[in-house]
Amino acid sequence: MARVVVDVMLKPEILDPQGQAVQRALPRLGFEGISDVRQGKRFELEVDGPVDEAALARIHDLAESFLANTVIEDFTVRVEEAAEVAEAAK
Amino acid sequence: MARVVVDVMLKPEILDPQGQAVQRALPRLGFEGISDVRQGKRFELEVDGPVDEAALARIHDLAESFLANTVIEDFTVRVEEAAEVAEAAK
Amino acid sequence: MSRTPLDTVEHAAATPDVELPWAELGLKKDEYERVVEILGRRPTGAELAMYSVMWSEHCSYKSSKVHLRQFGEKAPQSDALLVGIGENAGVVDVGQGYAVTFKVESHNHPSYVEPYQGAATGVGGIVRDIIAMGARPVAVVDPLRFGAADHPDTKRVLPGVVAGIGGYGNCLGLPNIGGEVVFDACYQGNPLVNAGAIGVMRHEDIHLAKASGAGNKVILYGARTGGDGIGGASILASETFDDAKPSKRPAVQVGDPFQEKLLIECTLEAFREKLVVGIQDLGAAGLSCATSELASNGSGGMTVTLDDVPLRDSTLSPEEILMSESQERMCAVVEPEKVDRFLEICEKWDVIATVIGEVTDGDRLEIFWHGGKIVDVDPRTVAHDGPVYERPYARPDWQDALQADDANKLPRPATSDELKDQVLKLVASPNQASKKWITQQYDHFVQGNTVLAQPEDSGMIRVDEESGLGVAIATDGNGRYAKLDPYTGAQLALAEAYRNVATTGARPLAVSDCLNFGSPEDPAVMWQFAEAVRGLADGCLQLGTPVTGGNVSLYNQTGEAAIHPTPVVAVLGVIDDVARRTPVAFQEEGQLIYLLGDTREEFGGSAWSQVVHDHLGGLPPKVDLERERLLGEILISASRDGMIDSAHDLSDGGLVQAVVESALLGGKGARLVVPDGLDAFTFLFSESAGRAVVAVPRSEEVRFNDMCGARGLPATRIGVVDGEGVEIQGEFTLSLAELRKAHEETVPALLA
Amino acid sequence: MTARIGVVTFPGSLDDRDTQRAIRLAGAEPVALWHKDKDLHQVDAVVLPGGFSYGDYLRAGAISRFSPVMESVIEQAKAGLPVLGICNGFQVLTEAHLLPGAMLGNDHLHFICRDQKLRVENAETAWTSDYRAGQEIHIPLKNMDGRYVADEYTLDKLEAEGRVVFRYLDLNPNGSLRDIAGITNEAGNVVGLMPHPEHAVEPLVGTGRTDGLPFFTSILKKLVNA
Ligand SMILES: Nc1ncnc2c1ncn2[C@@H]1O[C@H](COP(=O)(O)OP(=O)(O)O)[C@@H](O)[C@H]1O
């Protein structure tokens, strides 16, 4: 079993009020030096079987037609390495 | 300038209604073989200046106290490599 | 790898010396010994799990029970009461074959830890109580209390709570029609998130939580069971009982309002087809509660196969499954021949449903896991025979000093300008300011039957489209009054909610309450609690409105500091034709403004004393429930006979607050004259109870006056609806624009 | 003979019964349609009602759009069947690409419920003919994801072709581009808007106004006269 991660972010030209709200709150929390914040979605898909080219292509289609609305969002698809998974679990 | 990514996911033992709804829709869309879907948040922070240990530690604090509620969520912080950024932009 | 051997009933009997972690699960030594005595052996881990959660303060009411009995003992004779205290929620007859169920509950602590989810699951829980009675939920209300408005943590807690209540309620399609928002430093660290719901059904649709009829199936449906809210049980799940590693199980649950919406629709469809014999929602204590209550309220026993419970997490132990508080689950008892149809309906709504057990003709609750019997108990001992404490209580030694610190002696405004400034300060103060920024995050319109919603005195829902039959609800509580005198404070909360309902033209019928207090282990807090319950029970008897159910939330305190005693009271009323409802807003220029009731110098616990002097002391306003009843009758008759076009009850902030609200809402000013025998200050700021302001069309003045005169209710003409501001003759004028700015900008400035 | 107007119930639809009531009050016959059923039962028009279908999980309308009933709705809308999407229904229509653009979370990040002032910009669609162009009306608005966005080219095209049907007045409640509250497709048979006309059809409930009734009388007249 492998994990595929799909990250979906609003296109740069689309206003991201959530990211802005986070950014506006930063100085109040005593954080300086962060010039921009964008907030998007992260999907973790647990895939049965091998994640080969074909599987990735299908997940790409899924992201394009369903997980993201490409009128407003961009997405990336990547296989999460086992090492990364272990790291994240720490 | 560098980009730091904070991924925030619900803890594994916590119900993720969004991820479940996505997963349940997959068969209807003709996608099989995905045994679990979790949906979380991805924050992209643009940091002025160098992202050294100290900066990362501060962002870690920010994630812990503000971006995530650690009662129900886990998070990871990582610096996004320039290459990755370029890749994602494609 | 599994724990060996399974801690079955047999195993427990054979190993009497095994030490169980009863203390870690919150049981006292004598409570544990009582369990052993009941069973005649040591409990199994699963049994211990059940007893410990069911005998907790939250589920057993062990500290409050001895006092709550008064609600039954002093219950007024009422033909309206169809189902009283003890069921998931009380049910009242509202006429034309309709019945209404309603209840208020607290979700205080979780909302502090995780404001959004804590508040959201609070709404989810109360709504399941309503469905479990057989009713379609038609509205929610949310009485809320937070720390000081300008405290940084309030900015974290409040927006999350409000978003959670809205997020869940809006998604369920339930209009939010009322509530409260109160700020006070005493709630810092202990916000009060109470949520109420109302449901409507036909008389014949009332359902009860009981499992009857041997052979009937027990069906668990809704969400899968996960490791939510089972902190303690994880100890039982660990390898050995003494290996008490820190729990990985979350104390906070995440709600899924979408799942709950499906649960509502599928349950109502099953009711419509008469498929359900008994039903229970799963809330606190999850399956432990649902199975033991269903079994003990029915005629027989019950067997349950825990292996059949659909799980979200396959590593859960049987103890954890029994204690899990996963949301959005229900348990139904269904006759065997109707099971298929029931499952079909669940499938239609994409709701997972599983037969997990059966009603037996014995009297035991038996639960099996991997073929072994892990629970064998008399369900009554779990559900009803919990410990009962007669906790010591004593009037605190500071009470006298507090009451002696008389607010009536505080310095009053010396000039008209000062008076005017204090009025502006009052209407802009966080507690008196408009809560629109909050309430506009709630859907008021969904279901298409909302006749009145915030900021009206009560929320009102049309029940029957043809006849216009409707129900109204208001919730009130004033912790400041209750701190000064808990007995009177509870009655004032009741009086205010009663008055709010009557002000909109509805006849008050019944009461639900949510009693929020500090630690019962503190005799002073226990005294406050005892006094408040006594006051509420006496008050309900006098007003003829029975308490139909409610909720107790204790331990709302940080260290030694308890919150103000905060009994929140919900009053439900009925109106024969919603077309006759009375709104708060002034409707027409030229109408005459009347003040109903008596105004005395009463400033103890008042908004004025808080806003201007940051003071809490003295005595709260006097209560006269006969007067409240009379005022209510006048308001209801006047609405029915078209004698008044608007009405607003007087409560915190006094007359000036009420008039300003009616003026701002109607966009029409008022010119007022201070009546003979009163000074301007007392006229404007006094919080004497039993009062309302009404606007009377000139054509109705004689008739209205005659009615008040004949019934002996003081009615004083104090002015006229007119102009672009609020004018107090001889004192000052404030323009509507100025007032609106003061009233409406405060909350957004604090929170947005 | 009166018109039969279908109202789709998705899991999580909330204003479906309210929409049926509005259709009845206008004098037409409401027909309940179920999301799993592809059959539209020969209705003369379809309303996709408000609510939180599938909890608005993923994105509002994103999951409903793939339901069996939508296959038929999409097909027949393209062939001219009048379709109205209210709030969540509007979101479904954009996700299904029957209407251009997309709906995003309100710019202030809160749910908002208010009596909203609108201007009717196009009184020639199947659903707005009982209004006058330029007419100002009040319709309740209640949503979380009401921010209409589209690229500049699409926005210009919508304006040029008169396909902006409603615009927010006095206050833009969600950050919608160009104050757009509702739009139509090229043929004028498919209309979507965020505010809820079905909650403005009776004087006693809701905001006490009846400014929403013309939606339902417009379509009734069109269908009966057709
Ligand atoms: N949290 C809330 N949710 C819904 N409605 C609220 C809430 N807080 C206040 N309201 C409404 O705002 C109005 C004014 O509240 P309040 O001043 O407490 O009323 P009253 O003094 O008449 O009891 C009422 O209609 C009340 O129902």
Ligand SMILES: [Mg+2]
């Ligand atoms: Mg009131």
